[in-house]
Amino acid sequence: MAAEENDDNSLPSTGLLLIGMGMGSIEGMTRAAIEAAKGADHRRYEAYTALWPEAELKRLEAEVGPIERVMRPEVEHPEALFSLAKESLVALLVVGDPLQATTHVDLQLRAEMAGLECHVYHGISITTVATGAVGLSNYRFGRQVTLTYPYGDWIATSPLELVAVNWSRNLHTLVLLDLDPTGQGTGEQRPMKPADAVHSMRLMWEKVDLRKDEPLSEEFLLLAQEQAIVNGYMMQAFDGLPVVLCSDMGTVDQQIVTTTLGALAEEPGGRLNCLIFPAGTSEVEEKALLRWKRSEE
16 A cells, blocks of 8 residues: 555554654654554664654653664564564654654665555654754745765765855755764664864865866866866865754754864764754854854853
């Protein structure tokens, strides 16, 4: 049966429920999502794309029933999950909105192909909360990106390149931060702190800077255009680039700081952090950002 969004209180006897947990507390979940989790026979908490505070997770568990943590392999290779869902009702609890990540969209499609009922309960997502809370126009954001940890000698430069392309179009960029230094999604998570983000960005900057004098590609026009855009962006001083740090958004511990890349490493951040790289700002946006700037001492 095709996957569908749930619009009433009825639950199937078997199948898969994709439940959005929102940003970090029971109060941020919809009542329909809580009731669906409570009505499931089994509850699985997807704990590799984002995390809830442990205390809040225990509160949720006390209300809806036992919750088992699953990691990347169980979701990307869902045979065991689907086998259980054919005989009972299984809830997969996902931080934020369950369909924000392509991993979960793929899971939804595969459930449909396997003949499983799949109901979706949407949740509040960082992609809407951060942009509005900071005070930048949601209409002026370009494509978002995830800033990853460097893995050995491998350093992805695509996050920096995307920020540059968005900036060239006068679009802001929401940058999500990695949770997993191993890149395996199997545990040992350490959500990226502001200092980690600065370190990764600096490695990207240095790597791109090494090739800035390479001749522009004559064969691939679009590649040459992007290369020129990135080179133009990097004419700015790394330490002076404006950035907004958003920590523990949607929770009682929410904090927003307007700063620069050079000063970002000194910020402690929170449990989960993300960044916004603003492009040109309107008068209203500029006033909004000034609210989060630390007072000069």
